[in-house]
Every structure is written in structure tokens, then in C-alpha cells.
Amino acid sequence: MMLSSLRYQWVLLIFFRGILFLCMSSCLKSATVPAFANETDHLALLDFKNRITKDPLQIMSSWNGSTHFCNWLGVTCSPSSKRVMVLNLTAKKLTGSIPPSIGNLTYLTRISLGNNNFYGEIPQEVGRLHHLQLLGLNSNSIGGKVPTNLSYCTQLRVLNATYNNLIGQIPDHLSSLSKLVYLYLGVNNLTGNIPAWIGNFSSLYGLGLSRNNFQGSIPSELGRLPRLGFFQLAENYLSGTIPPLIFNISSIYYFSVAKNQLHGSLPPDLGLTLPNLQIFYCTYNNFTGPIPASLSNASQLMHLSFGDNCLTGTVPQSLASLQSLVRLYFSQNKLGYGKDEDLNFLSFLANCTSLEGLALNNNYFGGVLPSSVANLSTQLQLLTLGGNMIHGDIPIGIGNLVNLEVLVLEDNYLGGTLPHVIGKLQNLTELYLGYNKIFGPIPSSLGNLKKLTELYMEGNRFEGRIPPSLGNCQNLLLLDLSHNNLSGTIPKKVMGLSSLSIFLDLSYNFLTGALPFEVGNLIHLVKLDLSKNRLSGKIPTTLETCVGLEHLYLDNNSFEGAIPRSLKNLRGLEDIDLSCNKLSGNIPKYLSKLVSLKHLNLSYNDFEGEVPSEGIFANASTISVFGNDKLCGGVPELHLSSCSSKHPKFYGKLLALGIIIPVTCIIIFVLLLMYFFPTCSIMKNLREGALSKSSFEDWQFPISYAELLESTNGFSENNLIGSGSFGSVYKGVLSRNGAIVAIKVLNLQQQEASTSFINECNALRSIRHRNLLKIFSACSSIDHKGNDFKSLIFEFMCNGSLDQWLHPKNDERHQRNKLSFIQRLNIAIDVAYALEYLHQHCQTPIVHCDIKPSNILLDEDMVAHVGDFGLVRFLFEASNNPSKTQTLSVGLKGSIGYIPPGSLQWLCQNM
Structure with a gap:
């Protein structure tokens, strides 16, 4: 009995020792295993980190040995295997390249590197990622060709590489990616044809291939994509017609083929076959025929844009039922008949309460601008009706469109006066009224348009003074009041608008007085055109501060005195026209030092002395000095007399004596004749002598x-x-x-x-x-x-x-x-x-x-x-x-x- 008990205790002792040994062995073994579950993933991530050259947000600082790589920022691992499954570094401002070792992360299902600045090429080793479902490389600087090995990523659902620098054709190998739901390769430099095998991707919902260099026709096979919702092929070189089958894909909500070379007419049942349409962009093509009235059936339609085509007919009134309509663009077509009822549809568009943009410019719309324009959506920000045949007055109700930012009415036959209520449109940034028949004064209320950047009023019949209130438009970049009947002086507040930087054009008016010294405030102005007026006085020396000036036109006025020396500071001048004035003195030699100067017109003034022969003066075809009889020298092609070697002052005195004495004698002789003979007879003879002479030199030159x-x-x-x-x-x-x-x-x-x-x-x-x-x-x-x-x-x-x-x-x-x-x-x-x-x-x-x-x-x-x-x-x-x-x-x-x-x-x- 005792022996049995001892044996039992011995067996228990051996058992517990075995358990203890196993535990100790396990602990010793665990002490020899690496700290990371998968060294391959670890090394691949470190290689990725080493390829990052710029990291302003210090994202890579968390990628260190103090934490497990599964806890690194942007890295997600499988809970069970501790293998990397997701690499998400979207919009981290990283700069660098993608290493081939990324192919070692074989458990990856998602790579999201969009909105960074990765460069280089997509490594072929990506093809080893057989579990990959999403590859997001959009908005980087990645170049090279699309890797053919991507064909091995047969589980891929999303391929997004838009906004990169990819080149070459879409490889046929990618036809194996039959599970693709989104294929986005837009905004690259891809070439060739759009592959017909894309039509086999029965799960495809989004297809984006815009802004590449694709040619040929749109494959009819794309009409076999039953789930297609996003269809974007804009800005390529596609030709032919749109395959009819595509118009039968009822799931399409976004359709864009803008800026191609497509033609043909739109199917009349378009709105019935594409009932889910929300965005429809077809601008810059050659589509013909009418606008389908059935578009009103696409009740969710928000953007409808068919500008720059050859559509005919008129705008269907049924479009007014589109309550969600935000943009309606039909500019640059052949719509309208030049008749009074052409713009009747505007009355119905008042129902489109969400409308923000309405572009109808450059068509054949006739009639008057209906007063119902006042009932258009108060959300309207853009209204373009220029380049039509619209006549009559501008409705006063246009002042109701208080959110308008761009108003284009130029190139019509609009008359009457400009309504004072235009000053209520305080959100206007661009106003185009040029080339109409608007008369009367320019409303001072334009000074209320504080956000205005561009103002075109040229080619009308405006009269009176330029309102000084225009000087309140402190954001004005461009002002064109040319070809009108404006008179009076140029307001100092307007001439001193320092915001003007594109051009200021007041030419072809009847402006008088001196050019204000405030012109010196235009330090950013590129073009100043004051030609064909009645301005007088001297050219202000303050022009020297207009250092951005490239084009200066002061011709056909009455400016006098010398060309100011201060103009030598305007190194960027390319064109100068000072012709047909009363300028005098010598031609400044500094003009020959203006290296940017390409054209110089000094004709019909009273300049004297020697014409320089250097710089722009070395080329007779780039200058004009006609009508300055006191000039001499210059290059031979100018055909001027050689300059006298006599001292100018001494020669001038002799010349004065040579003129004064004979003229005095003639005057005395004429007075004596008038005293002794009938006045009318003498005056007739004198006048006949004068009238026989030409008032201009005899020009007999050919004109093309x-x-x-x-x-x-x-x-x-x-x-x-x-x-x-x-x-x-x-x-x-x-x-x-x-x-x-x-x-x-x-x-x-x-x-x-x-x-x-x-x-x-x-x-x-x-x-x-x-x-x-x-x-x-x-x-x-x-x-x-x-x-x-x-x-x-x-x-x-x-x-x-x-x-x-x-x-x-x-x-x-x-x-x-x-x-x-x-x-x-x-x-x-x-x-x-x-x-x-x-x-x-x-x-x-x-x-x-x-x-x-x-x-x-x-x-x-x-x-x-x-x-x-x-x-x-x-x-x-x-x-x-x-x-x-x-x-x-x-x-x-x-x-x-x-x-x-x-x-x-x-x-x-x-x-």
C-alpha cells in the first residue's frame, strides 16, 4: 500500500516536471522568435519609407522600431495573420516613388496613395498582389505606361490613376480584370483607341477616360454595360457618332463627351431612355438637329450643356419642368430664327427656381429681351445673351437678379438707355454691353458694383461725361469705353484706379482736356489706349511709374511738347503710337534702347532734328515718321534728307531771318494791293493759288x-x-x-x-x-x-x-x-x-x-x-x-x- 502510494507520487512528480519542462521550452523558444510576425512586410514598408523624399506632415516619423508596423500611420494589418492588408496614405503631401518591393506585401487588398506627389512609374511587381481590390494612385505625377502585370490582379474592383502623366495605350492584358467596377484613367497622356473589350466588364459602373489623346470612334460594345452610371470620355479626339446602344443604358446619371469631334443628332426619346440623367455635357462637338423635348422626362437633370455645336430650332418650353436644373448652356449654336417669339421660353424658365447659369449667347435669337427675364431665379449667377439679334431696351426688371456675377449682352441691337437699376447687381464681376446701340449717359450707379473686375461698354452711343463714380470700382482689372460719343475730361478717380492691370481703352470718343497725372497710379496696367480723342496738353511725366505697360496708344489727339524723358523707365513697352498730335522737339534717343519695343509710330507731329539709327530705328518697317518735315538722317529706307552740319541754333536763326523778312514783305505788298484794288478780286486770286496745292503729300501707294x-x-x-x-x-x-x-x-x-x-x-x-x-x-x-x-x-x-x-x-x-x-x-x-x-x-x-x-x-x-x-x-x-x-x-x-x-x-x- 505504501509502495503504491510512493509510485503514485513519483508518477505525479514526473508529470509535473514534464509540464514544467514544456513550459520552459516554450518560453525559451519564444525568446528566439523575431519581434515581428512577418519580416517581409516589415522590410517592404521600410523600403517604402526610404523612397519618401519630402514629408512635410512628418507622417513617416511614426514608422519606427518603437511600435509594431501594424500600428504605423496608414498601415492596417489582418488581426489574425498580422500581414499588411491596407496601405492608406491619401492626401499626406508625400513626395517620392513607389518601390518594386511593394509587390512583397502579398496580402494587400487596398493601396490608396491619391492626392500626393508620387513620381516615377507604377512597378510591374504590383502584379504580384493577387488579393488587391483597390489601387488608388490619382492626383500624383506618376508617368510611364500602365503595367501589363496588372492583369494578374484579377480581384481588382477599383483602378483609379486619374491626374497623372501616364503614356501609351491601355494594354490589352487588362481585359482580364473582369470584376472592375470603377475604371478611371482620365487626365493623362494615353493614346490609341478606347478598347472594345471594356464592354465585357459587366459589373462596370464608372468609366472615366477624359482628357487623354484617344482617337477613333466610341466602341459600340460599351452599350453592353448594363450597370454603367458614370460615363466620361470628354476632351479627347474621338470622332463619329455616339453608338445608339449607349443611349439605352437607363442607369447612366453622368454623361460627358464634351470637346471631341463627334457629330450626328440626338435621339428624340433621349429623356425617356436616360431617365436618371443628372449631368449631360456635350459641348464643343458638331451635333446637329433640335434639342430633344423629351429631356424634360429626366426629372433629376441638373446640368445640361450643349454649347459650341450646330443645334437648330429653339429651346423647348418643356425644359421649364426641370425643377432641379442648375445650369442650362446652349451658347455657340444655331438656335433661333431671328424672330420676335424666339425668347418666349424665358418666361417659362421662371419655374426653374434652382437655376444658377443660363448661357444662350452666339445664336440666332431675335426679338426683344422680354420683361419676364426679371422673373428668372434669384439664384442666377450667369446670364449670357450676347451675339444674337436681340433688339429693344434692357428691361428694368433685370435689377431683380441680385446674385448675378456675369452678365453678357454684347453684340446685339439693344438700344435705349442703360437702366439705372444695373447698380443693384452688386455681385457682378463681369459686365459685357459692347457693340449695341445703347445711348444716353453712363449711369453713375455703376459705381456701386464694387466687385466688378471687367467692364465692356465699347461700340455703343454713350454720351456725356465718364462718371467719376466708376472710380469706386476698386477691383476693376479691365475697362473698355471705346467707340462711343463720350465727352468732357477724364475723371481723376477713374484714371487713378490702381487695380486696372489688363487694359484701359477710352479710344474713339470726344474726350478733352489733359491726361490726368493720376495715370501714374496704373503701375500694373499692360495696355493704355486713349487714341482718337481730343486730349491736349503735355504727356504726363508720371507715366514713368506704369512699369507694367506694354502697349501705349495716344495717337490722334492734340498732345504737345516733347516726349518726356521719364518714359525711358518703361522697359516693357512693345508698341507706342504717338502719331497725329502736336508733339515737338527731338526724338529721344532712349527709345532706341527699349529692347522690347516692336512698333513705334511718331508720324504727323512736329519733331525735328536727327532720327536715331539704332535699336528699333534700324528697321524702317517697324517705325513711322511721316509728316515730320523737320526730321533728317535715319536709315536710308526712311528717305529723309541728310542732316546739316551747321550748328542748330545758328542755323535756326538764319532760317528765321530767311522766313521772317520775305513774309513781312509779302504782307506789306498784299496790304497795298488791298488798298488800291478791289478786295474780292485779290482774295479770289490768292485763294485760287492756295487751293491749287494739295493739303497732303501725294500718296500713290498700292493698298491690299x-x-x-x-x-x-x-x-x-x-x-x-x-x-x-x-x-x-x-x-x-x-x-x-x-x-x-x-x-x-x-x-x-x-x-x-x-x-x-x-x-x-x-x-x-x-x-x-x-x-x-x-x-x-x-x-x-x-x-x-x-x-x-x-x-x-x-x-x-x-x-x-x-x-x-x-x-x-x-x-x-x-x-x-x-x-x-x-x-x-x-x-x-x-x-x-x-x-x-x-x-x-x-x-x-x-x-x-x-x-x-x-x-x-x-x-x-x-x-x-x-x-x-x-x-x-x-x-x-x-x-x-x-x-x-x-x-x-x-x-x-x-x-x-x-x-x-x-x-x-x-x-x-x-x-
Whole structure:
């Protein structure tokens, strides 16, 4: 019994010793195992860390040996195996490359590295990640080709590599990724065709391939994607039509093929087959046909954009039922018929209470702008109706659109005055009113638009002064008030707007006075255009602070004095036009040191002395110094006289004596003649002598159609100054020398227009008289459409025709001016002298046949000039045989309902 007990105790002792040994062995063994469960993952992560070159958020500082790598920031491991399953470092501002060792993290299911600055290429070793379901590399700088080994990641659901620098084609190997739900490769440099095998991805919901270089057509196989919701192929080079099957994928909510080369019409049942449509972008293509009215069935539609296509018809009123509509863009199409009812649909759009953007510019919409525009959504931020055929007044109710930021009404036929309520649109940043027929004063309420950055009001009939309140628009970057009838001085507050940086254009007005010294505040301004006004005084020296200035146009004013030396600080100047002023003194030599200067026009001033020969002056084609008779020297191509070696002051005194003495003698002689002989006879003789001379130098240079097109801004309506039986007359500025001319363009479809052209050429090439309209040149060519083109180029008469002064219209500036008795008498005498010259002093007597007020033009000194020689007749006489004298053919010439006296006289003689 005792023995049995001892044996039992011995067995227990051996058992407990065995247990103790096993425990101790286990502890000893655990002491020899590495501290990390998987050294491979650990080393791969350390390699990834070593590839990071910039880490401003110190993300990698947590990747150290003090904690298990499963606890590192951005790393998630499997709880059981301790293997890395997720690497998520999205938007951590990291810079670096992806190492090939990432392929050792074989348990990875998700890689999210988007919104960083990773560069280099996607390593082929990614193909070893057979469990990978998501690869997010979007918004980095990754280049190279899409790795073919990605084809081994057959569990991949999401592939997102948008906004990178990937190149090459999408490899066909990726056709094995049949479980893809999202394929996003947009905004790269991928080429080739869109693979047709994408149509086999039956689970695909999102396809984004925009902003690449894909060519060819859209594969019809894409119409087999039954779950497709996001479809984005915009900004490629795709051509052909959209496969009809795609329009049958009812799950599509986002559809964008904008900025391609697609064509064809939209199916009429579009809104029925795509009922879930929310976004529909098709801008910048060549789609034709009408806008499908069925789009109203897509009740969730928010953005509908078909700008820059060739759609016809009008905007369906049914679209007004789209309560969720936020943007409706149909600009740059062929919508509308130019009729009054074209814009009726605007009344219905008042139901779209969420509307923020409405773009209808550059179409064929006609009629008036309906007052119902005031009922549009108060959420409206953008309204563009420019480039149509809209007429009438701007509705006062437009002031209700208080959230408008961009208002575009330019290039229409809008008239009336600009409503004062425009000042209520205090959120406006851009206002486009140019090239309409708006008249009256500029409302001072525009000064309330404190957020305004761009203001275009050019090409209208605004009159009166520029309101000083515009100086309150402290954010204004651009101001264009050119081609109007504005008068008075330039307000100092406006000229001192230091925010102006793009351009300030006040040209083609009637502004007077000096250029304010506040112009020096425009330190960021790039372009300053004050040409074609009546400004006077000296050019302010404060211009020297406008260091950003590249284009300076002060031509056709009355600026006087010397060019200020301070302009030498404007090193960025590229164009300078100071022509047609009263500037004097020497041409500053510092102009030759302005290395950026490309064009310089100093013509028709009173400069004297030597023309520099360096810098821009070395190239005669880039400068113009016409009409400065006291200049000398320069490069030979300028054909100026050589400069005298005499001392300038001494030579000037001799010249003065040489002029003063003879002139004094002539004046005394004339006074004596006036005392002893009838005054009228003497004055007539003196005037005849003066009138026989040309007021301009004899220009007989050829002018091309292209130059005339440029000089008139494409024969713009704003340059049209008159029209007659055989053509139209435009004001132009010749690029070669800055000369202002009148260009008569013959309407060759009018019967006898060519004969009129020949008659004028024959008549004007041999006559010279101060009271006859000076012809500079003629152009007989082909226009840009291949049609015959004929025109005559005349001296420009700034005071228009006598008819405008005798019978002013309501919208003409002459209505406030009346001719005095002396002026009327002088004009009559001028015309008489012109006719006497034509009848008595020409080698071949000429009968004008069309004398009337509209053919009598007045220059800046109100001197009359007879023009329009399209109906002249020549009198050829055979001196030895009076019976063979050829006279005018019988017939009435000239305007309908008007018989010119000359024609009547010769008609009577031949009856």
C-alpha cells in the first residue's frame, strides 16, 4: 500500500516536471522568435519609407522600431495573420516613388496613395498582389505606361490613376480584370483607341477616360454595360457618332463627351431612355438637329450643356419642368430664327427656381429681351445673351437678379438707355454691353458694383461725361469705353484706379482736356489706349511709374511738347503710337534702347532734328515718321534728307531771318494791293493759288485688300460712316503709317457700280484742288470669299458731310452745332471754287453731275471738299470741228427725287 502510494507520487512528480519542462521550452523558444510576425512586410514598408523624399506632415516619423508596423500611420494589418492588408496614405503631401518591393506585401487588398506627389512609374511587381481590390494612385505625377502585370490582379474592383502623366495605350492584358467596377484613367497622356473589350466588364459602373489623346470612334460594345452610371470620355479626339446602344443604358446619371469631334443628332426619346440623367455635357462637338423635348422626362437633370455645336430650332418650353436644373448652356449654336417669339421660353424658365447659369449667347435669337427675364431665379449667377439679334431696351426688371456675377449682352441691337437699376447687381464681376446701340449717359450707379473686375461698354452711343463714380470700382482689372460719343475730361478717380492691370481703352470718343497725372497710379496696367480723342496738353511725366505697360496708344489727339524723358523707365513697352498730335522737339534717343519695343509710330507731329539709327530705328518697317518735315538722317529706307552740319541754333536763326523778312514783305505788298484794288478780286486770286496745292503729300501707294480689312476691323459696322447708291464708306486707320482714311467700298452687285469706279479713277487721277476730296489710292482685288473687290481710299474728313450739319439726325453729335452765316458763306464759296476748277481749269472739262449736301465734306477747319465723282462726265472738244464736240449723254443722274443743277443744265442744252 505504501509502495503504491510512493509510485503514485513519483508518477505525479514526473508529470509535473514534464509540464514544467514544456513550459520552459516554450518560453525559451519564444525568446528566439523575431519581434515581428512577418519580416517581409516589415522590410517592404521600410523600403517604402526610404523612397519618401519630402514629408512635410512628418507622417513617416511614426514608422519606427518603437511600435509594431501594424500600428504605423496608414498601415492596417489582418488581426489574425498580422500581414499588411491596407496601405492608406491619401492626401499626406508625400513626395517620392513607389518601390518594386511593394509587390512583397502579398496580402494587400487596398493601396490608396491619391492626392500626393508620387513620381516615377507604377512597378510591374504590383502584379504580384493577387488579393488587391483597390489601387488608388490619382492626383500624383506618376508617368510611364500602365503595367501589363496588372492583369494578374484579377480581384481588382477599383483602378483609379486619374491626374497623372501616364503614356501609351491601355494594354490589352487588362481585359482580364473582369470584376472592375470603377475604371478611371482620365487626365493623362494615353493614346490609341478606347478598347472594345471594356464592354465585357459587366459589373462596370464608372468609366472615366477624359482628357487623354484617344482617337477613333466610341466602341459600340460599351452599350453592353448594363450597370454603367458614370460615363466620361470628354476632351479627347474621338470622332463619329455616339453608338445608339449607349443611349439605352437607363442607369447612366453622368454623361460627358464634351470637346471631341463627334457629330450626328440626338435621339428624340433621349429623356425617356436616360431617365436618371443628372449631368449631360456635350459641348464643343458638331451635333446637329433640335434639342430633344423629351429631356424634360429626366426629372433629376441638373446640368445640361450643349454649347459650341450646330443645334437648330429653339429651346423647348418643356425644359421649364426641370425643377432641379442648375445650369442650362446652349451658347455657340444655331438656335433661333431671328424672330420676335424666339425668347418666349424665358418666361417659362421662371419655374426653374434652382437655376444658377443660363448661357444662350452666339445664336440666332431675335426679338426683344422680354420683361419676364426679371422673373428668372434669384439664384442666377450667369446670364449670357450676347451675339444674337436681340433688339429693344434692357428691361428694368433685370435689377431683380441680385446674385448675378456675369452678365453678357454684347453684340446685339439693344438700344435705349442703360437702366439705372444695373447698380443693384452688386455681385457682378463681369459686365459685357459692347457693340449695341445703347445711348444716353453712363449711369453713375455703376459705381456701386464694387466687385466688378471687367467692364465692356465699347461700340455703343454713350454720351456725356465718364462718371467719376466708376472710380469706386476698386477691383476693376479691365475697362473698355471705346467707340462711343463720350465727352468732357477724364475723371481723376477713374484714371487713378490702381487695380486696372489688363487694359484701359477710352479710344474713339470726344474726350478733352489733359491726361490726368493720376495715370501714374496704373503701375500694373499692360495696355493704355486713349487714341482718337481730343486730349491736349503735355504727356504726363508720371507715366514713368506704369512699369507694367506694354502697349501705349495716344495717337490722334492734340498732345504737345516733347516726349518726356521719364518714359525711358518703361522697359516693357512693345508698341507706342504717338502719331497725329502736336508733339515737338527731338526724338529721344532712349527709345532706341527699349529692347522690347516692336512698333513705334511718331508720324504727323512736329519733331525735328536727327532720327536715331539704332535699336528699333534700324528697321524702317517697324517705325513711322511721316509728316515730320523737320526730321533728317535715319536709315536710308526712311528717305529723309541728310542732316546739316551747321550748328542748330545758328542755323535756326538764319532760317528765321530767311522766313521772317520775305513774309513781312509779302504782307506789306498784299496790304497795298488791298488798298488800291478791289478786295474780292485779290482774295479770289490768292485763294485760287492756295487751293491749287494739295493739303497732303501725294500718296500713290498700292493698298491690299488685307490691309483695308485690318484697318476697318473687318469692315465693322462701327467703322461705317456712310453709304450711297454704289457702295459704303468706312473709316480706317492704315497700319503702315497710322493714317486715318475714308474707304469707299463699291457694291459690285449694284448695276453700273464698276462704271462708277472707273469714272472716279479717271476723274481723280488728273485733278488737284484744295476743295476737291483728296484720293490716296485705289484697290481692285479679291476678297476673302473669292469675290471681286473694288475700293477707293480718300482723305478722311472729320466733320462729316454738309448734309449732317444741315439736317442732323437725333443720334448725331452735330445736332448741338449750328452753322454760322460766315461758315455757310465760306462753304458755298469753297464749292463754287471747286466747280469753277472742274469746268474751267481742267485739261478736259468735267461736269460733276451729283452736287448735293451729302457729297460735300468738311475737314477739321470746316473747309468744304467736293467728293463722289461716280457720275462725272468729260467734255471732249475737237478744236477744228465744233460740230464734233462731244457732250453729256441725255439722262437724269444722281439720287432719286433729286436733279443736280449740273445735270439739269446739260439736259436743257441737249433737248
